[in-house]
Amino acid sequence: LQRIPAPVIAVIDGGQGAASAIKKYWPATVIQRCLVHAQRVVRRYTTSHPRTDAGKAIYQLARNLTRITTLDEAATWARQLHEYGTFYRGWINQKTFTTDPITQQRHWAWTHPNTRKAYNSLLHLWRNNLLFTYLNPPTELQHRHRIKSTTNSLEGAINAELKLLTRTHRGRAGEHQRKMLEWWLYQKTELPDDPTEIARQSNWGQNQLAKVPALTHNKNQADHQTGRPALYDNAIDTTYTHSIGIQKGHT
Structure with missing residues (x-):
């Protein structure tokens, strides 16, 4: 991120790594949490x-997130979240106590942990102003109407293509795969250079190929103490291995 000019707003999917990096290197950037990913977190807890x-109510609140288009609707949603916390506070805070049969020590746990986590996930996003940045962006921002509330355009346009490319050429690994993805991304830039000139600068791919044996050699180290096998072998193991047998019957 240090090499990229800090944007006014960054839409993230909720990964802690991205949030920490933005906070460190883009301290003035305002964060918008992807609403679809916020819904998925709740659904993971409530199904x-x-x-x-209580589970049905909090799941419905999460589903309503992506339908909000105005600040008035956002205020209504926030009021409903507050009312949910007030109405179900006693139910969410219920505890279950158990006694260890050996030590006779008492332990407690939340009786409804998943619903509690779903509610707290939305409450955390609301209290930290991460949900509705797209409705009230900074005043210095141009094209305010183009601010997104989700990462769908990235997931469907770029990430999906990268995943398809990786899956189609899944035999490639390491440096080969990295260069393949890097080249695809470069072709999507606004003004890519001439491919012939790029190939000439990289010695027609020989510079990248020289890295492959070095990387493979470093990874191809068997660790007999931990039992880690080598990345690849050059012969068939002739010693008896109890866990490998001849498969019989239909497959």
């Missing part, structure tokens, strides 16, 4: 078919 009334 898409929650059984309790």
